[in-house]
Amino acid sequence: MQAEASSSPVARPRVPRRAVHGVLLLDKPLGLSSNDALQKVKRLFRAEKAGHTGTLDPLATGLLPLCFGAATKFSQISLEADKTYRATLKLGVRTTTGDAEGEVLEERPVDVTPQHLLQACMRFMGPIQQVPPMYSALKRDGKALYEYARAGIEVEREPRQVVIHWIELLRWQEGALEIEVRCSKGTYIRTLAEDIGEALGCGAHLTALRRTGSGPLTLEGAYTLAQLEAMSEAERDAVLQPVDALLNDWPVLRLEAEDAGRFLSGMRRRTAHPDAPQLRVYGPQAGAFLGSGSVKAGELISLRLLSPLEVQGLLNAQASQ
Structure with a gap:
């Protein structure tokens, strides 16, 4: 009599975890959530304990400090720290989400000069009030605002005070404006982009966002997932910043x-x-x-x-x- 083949799935061997302590500066790729990026890196390091220091949207790239072991005790410091972003705005087009993923709501002609751009950006320097966008991860009654937005429900949001420390104009060409922004935690660059567009009278939406700094940390010394995957375990350990890196200043x-x-x-x-x-x-x-x-x-x-x-x-x- 022939034995029946087993249909139960073959259990994967369990990867042993180890104590890892330090901070990794990850250059997060486009399209990956912060938690997905964290889990991929955590598996590469076989780390027992790890956490990230503040969500970076899937459509944003750049600096995502990841804390391992003892460094997780200080992750709140990076959460509270000022951030630096490089953002690209498309002038003349408003979308439902405030970024390139949304549907076009309105198109208006763009007739601005560098002086107009500078004046518009200067209006948002210092403490300002921002209304969180509906397409955000901010929670209301246990649900993220973007869940309400996708269901066609508009939820009232209270304005919050944030601080824009400075805005630098980097490039202006064919309706695309590139700026660098240093701001307090909780600042929505997408909302800032829309507000700058309204100040210019033509509207705008965010087409690209890259975080370049968080507190004293910058993209200098940051590694991509591809670079980490190509390393040996010893090489990965060697690129970790010390546990106190989040407190460098x-x-x-x-x-x-x-x-x-x-x-x-x-x-x-x-x-x-x-x-x-x-x-x-x-x-x-x-x-x-x-x-x-x-x-x-x-x-x-x-x-x-x-x-x-x-x-x-x-x-x-x-x-x-």
């Missing part, structure tokens, strides 16, 4: 061994360091990053701490390099 405080132990246990201590709302704190060994803290009224207060095991792991990894 914070002042430094170094502690002696006894005070470092107290800091890691969460105990407050007196210090001669001037008051500061945020510091990166190190132990006596070179590269011994302990966590973040603040100084108020001459007292050092811990904010986010690495565990002693994580500190030792980072020192061991540094010694082996």
